[in-house]
Amino acid sequence: MSQPKLLIIDDDTILGLMMQNIARPLNIEARYTSDALQFFAVLEQWQPDVVVLDLVMPGMDGVQLIQELARRRCRARLIITSGVSPRVLEAAQRSAVENGLSIAGMLPKPFTPDDLLSLLVPLESEPADNALARHRSPLQGLKADRIDLGRALDRRELSVAYQPKICYRTGAVIGVEALARWVHPELGMVPPDHFIVLAEQHNLIHPLSRQIFEQALDWLAGLEPEYGGRLMLSINLSALLLSDAGLPDWLSQAVESRGLSTERVILELTETCATQDVGGSLEMLTRLRMRGFQLSIDDFGTGYSSLLQLTRMPFSELKIDKSFVMSAMASHESRVIIESIIDLGHNLKLEITAEGVEDDATLRYLCQAGCELLQGYYVSRPLPAEQAAQWLREYRPDRNHWPARAG
Structure with a gap:
């Protein structure tokens, strides 16, 4: 190191x-x-x-x-x-x-x-050289373009990292979030917020999403002998896919062909994306829920959507945006927003997850405020497939993996 x-x-x-x-x-x-x-x-x-x-x-x-x-x-x-x-x-x-x-x-x-x-x-x-976050080259100032991304999809260069989600009350791992990663052979690590937008702008979001879903589902299916249907898998869903009438069919087929249940897959959409086309989104999200998929509002609190619109959507989970979580211990305003979101989620009977938990004080505050599901570097950073599987095998709630439960 x-x-x-x-x-x-x-x-x-x-x-x-x-x-x-x-x-x-x-x-x-x-x-x-x-x-x-x-x-x-x-x-x-x-x-x-x-x-x-x-x-x-x-x-x-x-x-x-x-x-x-x-x-x-x-x-x-x-x-x-x-x-x-x-x-x-x-x-x-x-x-x-x-x-x-x-x-x-x-x-x-x-x-x-x-x-x-x-x-x-x-x-x-902490490792000083996080291979995913710090893989760089002398060409790092350049940006990948549409041709680079198309070539990467053809060569299946995109990979998936997995970040565990923990239940504070039991200490158990209840799921993982699948996060797309792309290490360009010359440009190094390409940030997801760049290549996802690139895919959406150039009609590549469908093949990109299929590759990420397939990799993540294969990984989850490979863990079945050990986890016996307990581990949930969260995957981000582009708003552009909501206009694809065939989405519920191909998602269901991808899950069930691997011997998995759709009830174990959480599809995450940002607050803004979920309300861009309220009528169309409501119909598609309802169809996905009818197939058994769980639905999560990601980055909640950063959009400007109507709460009335959100209450009409069939979501099952609400994720507090990490910008509020990471500033919670230093910002009274962030704590007010967090507690309001938790109260809203409880009243709507939604699961509530806090992203961006990076220290013990923040974790304890969130749990006292009523948020039991936690995700962030304090639990684990996103890990490549093999490392994530090993982390899950070695994790024990009563060991130092879960320091907040001590004492």
């Missing part, structure tokens, strides 16, 4: 060097700069795991830095720091998350060494 890397940008030289010195005893390689141009040069060449970013910077402020990090599809996790008001800090964090960046935490100034240590200590136990 290589040494984790931390890159710091702050216009306060004394504070920047202090953060650098705090990281080193943790076996974290740290670099500091106060210059935006140097920051981006180091970012591209060095590929840090975590970036500490000060919002109030001369020349290029922190929000502009965040926008540029998003444009470059930075995979490092951000620690956002500043002496601005908590609401401004939270707004910057939401902006980062909405731009596809990952947040490790917020660090309001002034802060103590222990405040920073609490955010850095988890790096000691």
Whole structure:
């Protein structure tokens, strides 16, 4: 395992060097700069795991830095720091998350060494080189195009990673979410939010979806002797597929031909996608539910749809968007939204899952708030097929795999 890397940008030289010195005893390689141009040069060449970013910077402020990090599809996790008001800090964090960046935490100034240590200590136990998230090449600035994706589908280059979902009350693994992955032979890891949009724009979403469904169902069928029909499988469904009248037939056939039950498959749609064409969506979702499929509203709380429309849809699960979960311990507003969503879900008799659970404090808060189904790096990061199967075999609720159940 290589040494984790931390890159710091702050216009306060004394504070920047202090953060650098705090990281080193943790076996974290740290670099500091106060210059935006140097920051981006180091970012591209060095590929840090975590970036500490000060919002109030001369020349290029922190929000502009965040926008540029998003444009470059930075995979490092951000620690956002500043002496601005908590609401401004939270707004910057939401902006980062909405731009596809990952947040490790917020660090309001002034802060103590222990405040920073609490955010850095988890790096000691995390792999610095996550093969899925950090597979890069000198061509990483280039983007895959329609031809690349078509070729990848022909060659079946897309794979599936699996992220476990846990029930807090029992400690049991109740299911996994299947996540599409594409490692381009030259460009490296292509982010899903890029190639999924590419597929939707160029009429490739049907073959892409079929490949992901087939791989995920084959994987689940291979676990049957061990799990005996208990493990649920969640798969994301593009809104464009809802206009395909044959969707229920081919999905049902794909599931049942492998000896599986449709009741064990959860189809996830984002809140916005589910309500784009209310009439058409309602008919298709009803047909899928009639076939036995479970339906989940993903990223709930980020859309602007009418609650009346959502209550008309035959969903069985509601997933709280990770942007609220990841900021829950630092943001009163996020906690208010989370608790409102949980209350809504309970009243509608829906299963409720929180995505983006990354620490024990957040996990315990969610459980106290009434959310029992949890998914996130604190449970497990998304794993390739063989590693996911091994994780499931080795998982025991009464061991360190489930630290929140101790005590």
